[in-house]
Amino acid sequence: MPFTPQQYRAFAQQMFIAIKGLGTDEQALLNVYNQCTTEDIVQIARMFTGCYGFEMDAWVKGDVSGNFGKIMVGCSKPRYSYWATQIHKAVAGLGTDNMALIELVILADEQDIKAIRNEYFRLFKADVQEDIKDDISKNADWARLVKAWWSSFRYERNNVQNDAMTLYKAAKGAGTDEQVFIEMLCTTTVSEYKQICESFKLQFKKDLRDTIISEFSGKSEYCYLLAHDFLIDPAKAVSFAMYKAIKGLGTRDRTLVNCTVLFRDRYRDKVPAYYVAYGNLASDFKGDTSGWYEKTLLQLWRVQ
Known part of the structure; x- marks a missing residue:
């Protein structure tokens, strides 16, 4: 339930007092963030500017530092503005931060992806999907899943037992058919993927997650496990x-x-x-x- 304007005003005042005094009152800042969602904090920041004529995130950034400061500043920004900015940092720096990129993409659902895409274009006048595609390996298993995840097209496949069998065959023998795993992770619905996992375990007496661990390594193992867990x-x-x-x-x-x-x-x-x-x-x-x-x-x- 959203707070009232009066409550947002009280939170903004707490933030102002915590930062304005001699020395930052870190616990006072935490008390506000601990009670509020990201969406609430956006409203508090709006109220802060309306009351004091300063941008709240700039004030916070100027007063705190280190990883504590990064969390405080990050929490004071709209969720998708922060998300889009972190993806841009992951691909635009000297060398792609592949681990960060994997997490920032795979931990996004379809609604998140749509919102990130819009915000990325607003902030950087670029297509986030193109920036990701241009900046990562074209052949690495993890990179293929990252690109596919951004274009996920989920539908009722209505073939649970056969899909479980297809995954088993893709992992059986020498070499892994990564394409099968990508397709299953990026086209099944959440509810159907859970059924596939249950069917896989029932048919083959092994968790699909354990199969992913045995078939992939390094960044690819991490990426595919993260996608598997996300769908669970x-x-x-x-x-x-x-x-x-x-x-x-x-x-x-x-x-x-x-x-x-x-x-x-x-x-x-x-x-x-x-x-x-x-x-x-x-x-x-x-x-x-x-x-x-x-x-x-x-x-x-x-x-x-």
Whole structure:
């Protein structure tokens, strides 16, 4: 339920006081963000400018730093403006950040993709799909799935058992038929994909997820697993992305920041529960981060 204009005014005042004083009141900032969705914060930012004549995200950016600052600034921007900007950064820098690009594309549903496309064009006067296509390998398995995911066309295939068999055959023997996996991941509906997974396990006594692990490696394994998990439940995919960010070779802060900015208000109730398959989210935050960055992750994901 949206807040009233008076409540948005009160939040804007809290933000102003937290930043304006001698030294930033980080906890006061967190208290506001912890109560609000991204859409709420956009309204607070509008109220902030209306009351004080300053852009709220510029004020926040000028007062906080590090990964804590990146989350605070990111959360003060409209969701799809942030999302489009992060994709642009992933493809426009010196060398594509392939891991970031995989996550930013695969964690988007069809409505997200439409909104990102529009916002990307508004911000950068370019077609996001073309920028992605031009910047990544034409042959890597993960790149083919990323491009296909952006053009997903889901429909009722009405062939669950045969689709499960087709996936099994694609993984059987020497070499993997990646095209079959791409087609299944990008044309089945969510409900039908879950049925295919159940049929696969019933027929072949093996999880389809485990089959993906055995057939792919490196970035491709990560990309296909992320797509698989997303179709089971987007929160499951976000949980997996955060686990890989924490437990990889060094903490991948970009993933943790992006997942927190984009999804903490969508999947906050589910992600910690899915993360139990890998460990304890609060303990892993505490073990891999510190200071206000740690406190922000713990509070915005509501884990202690």
